Amino acid sequence: MVEGMFIDTMVNMNWTEIQSYVDQNAWVLLPVGVIEEHGPHLCLGTDIYTAHLHCLAIKQKIEASGRKVVIAPPFYWGVCQSTGGFIGSFRVRKETAVALLVDILTSLAGFGFKQIYGINAHGDIEQNIVLIEAFKEASERLAIRAGYPFSEAVMPHYGLKGDEAYICPVKPQAVRVSASTVPDVHAGDIETATMHHHYPHLVDVEKAKILPPVTLDDDRIMTWLFGGHTKSLSADGYLGAPAAFDRVEVLRNINDIAERVSEAILAHGLKT
């Protein structure tokens, strides 16, 4: 059986099905990622596959509250700033990504959808700025409510207070889902485990098992996130402990993310 990130998205529907979602006043989830290198053991599509998996779980949670939800086509031409020096990291300009996202949101609004949420699985600083700018523009210019569920812990670094019309503050993770003491910043144990659980054929398990943990102190993590020095900080292009992937509670992690994000979306969506 062929699986993939189009499962249960608009890509696999005909237009009359999408019309019926509009008629039922469905909320839209837009999976957002990038195509970028994820170490020598994971495929370039790791972030967008992950964003799609998160959307499937978030959809279930929101639908349990009686709302209809539909997943938009996965959007994967985001900004690869931190890993931009590697082969496989496609470098889309920030303004291109913002313009493209706004066009997608405008299309969805044109179809008749009234509430749209961007589910992003790529943590680049520039990528977050792209989402913030695009959702701000869409919520100001279009007759829709457009929201970006965003970690409330990092919001202040972006000059956000959390009461902006286009932001849905997400609570920090309170459960521990990984046995690794080395955080998964990029292509570490959690990302590797998530891909291995859902797409085992896309993970080079033998390679993942022999990769030594790579960690950086806080200053150098910021250097990584700002980009441009990734190769000197991590020659193999990962930051974390891929080999510890078999001790990650994948489904518990996805369930916890879906719980916190759906709570943030519902709080935003039901606000009058």
Ligand SMILES: [Zn+2]
């Ligand atoms: Zn990633």
